[in-house]
Amino acid sequence: MNQSVLEPNGAEAERIADLALMLFGGAAIIFFGVMALAAASVWGGVSVRRAIASERMIVAAGIAFPVITLTALLFYSLWLMRANIQGNATPPAGRIEVAAEQWWWRITYVEPDGRRISEANELRLPVGREVELVLTSPDVIHSLWIPAIGGKLDMIPGRTNRMRVSIDGPGIYRGQCAEYCGGPHALMAFDVIALEATEFDAWVRGDVAGGSTETVRGRGIFEESGCGSCHAVRGANASGLVGPDLSRVGGRRTIAAGTLPTSRENLTRFIVDGQSIKPGNLMPPFGLFAAEDVDAISAYLMSLQ
Ligand code: HEC
Ligand SMILES: [Cu+2]
Known part of the structure; x- marks a missing residue:
């Protein structure tokens, strides 16, 4: 899965990547410059060492250079991020x-x-x-x-x-x-x-698919077990707002906020013992279901796409 700042796929991320590359690049150049000066001040000849220690050098490289560079960078980053900072005049699409x-x-x-x-x-x-x-x-x-x-x-x-x-x-x-x-x-x-x-x-x-004859039993158990007091499913007797909307949960790639890939088995595991999969999450475990009952619920949830 792509979670990389180095491969931006959008205008905002591209601007951030540009700024970051420029800062890394600039910092690298300055770092090597400082190292070269340090080496020259140790191993250089007398005249080089004297030049490095001169007052002019300290004013130029120690005060003027950082003030100019940092000021320029500040304005560059404000300009680059102007769209993010100014707010937006046009309404979004x-x-x-x-x-x-x-x-x-x-x-x-x-x-x-x-x-x-x-x-x-x-x-x-x-x-x-x-x-x-x-x-x-x-x-x-x-x-x-x-x-x-x-x-x-x-x-x-x-x-x-x-x-x-x-x-x-x-x-x-x-x-x-x-x-x-x-x-x-x-x-x-x-x-x-x-x-x-x-x-x-x-x-x-799109409409919510689901509720085929195969999954009617699971839907019944889902509705009777109180799942609907916390979860909503459009078209079913479930309108709770405490937990995630499950209207199309079977069509998601993962369940429990990216914790497990979506599958019938993983739904069953999460319903029965979500606390050992995502310790501390706010859904109580439902360990008392008969295995075929919770499997029927999972089949029903898988059909919701
Ligand atoms: C007390 C409220 C509550 C009840 C009752 C409840 N849940 Fe949940 N459920 C939650 C919460 C909160 C989460 C989010 C957990 C997390 O990921 O942090 C959740 C997550 C889930 C998820 C994952 C959703 C997703 O978007 O990935 C499924 C599936 C689920 N519950 C099924 C059920 C089923 C089936 C029942 C009934 C047997 C049930 N829940 C009963 C609160 C509840
Ligand atoms: Cu957080």
Whole structure:
């Protein structure tokens, strides 16, 4: 999976990568320059050593050079990041709300007509369309970081932070919470799937598949076992808001915020004993199910795509 700042796939990440390369490059040149001067001051001839120790040298290299270089770098970085700093005059072409929960991601696609589609733990983005991510947190400070797509931005309780992203090409990336937020913080990741804009629109507006005859039993057990008090599934008797929306959980690449690949077996493992897979997460373990019952639930969840 691509979680590299060195392979940017979007305008924001490209600017950050450019600035970083320039800083590393400049720092390397200065480092070797200083080392050369240090060597000359130890092994150089008398006249070289005298030149290095002169007052002019100290004023030029010790005061003037750093002041000029750092001032130039400051203005260069402000200019480079101007789009990130100035705010945005034009409205974004799309809006997606991302709330960081302990320890998963609540994602809401806001349609142009105001319709809201709830999802979780997987962020789909349209290629070539500037999208505004509206970042909030209901509990503690988290931070959103998708290294290939943009910089880090904190998600702070009581505040709304906004980040514009635009993506050059389709692909699969990985994002991660970048601010320690308690126990399972390390297991708070998400997949980012960049789709062609038409595919993206079809997916956002698409119906929830699922509930074939094979999975009717699992759906019944799911609804009777109280899962719906914490989880929502569109079209089922489940509208809880405590945990991730499961309407299309079977279509995600991973479950439990990037912790396990999605499969029937892994769903069963997580439902029965999620606490040993993601210690400290806020879903109680359901160890009392008969094996065939929990397997039926997992089959039902797999069918939700
Ligand atoms: C008390 C609230 C609560 C109940 C009841 C509950 N869950 Fe959860 N569930 C959660 C929370 C919170 C998470 C997020 C865990 C995490 O990843 O940190 C979660 C995560 C999950 C996930 C992973 C979702 C994803 O997006 O990857 C599945 C699948 C799941 N629960 C299934 C179930 C099933 C099936 C039941 C009923 C047997 C159930 N849950 C009952 C709170 C609950
Ligand atoms: Cu975190």
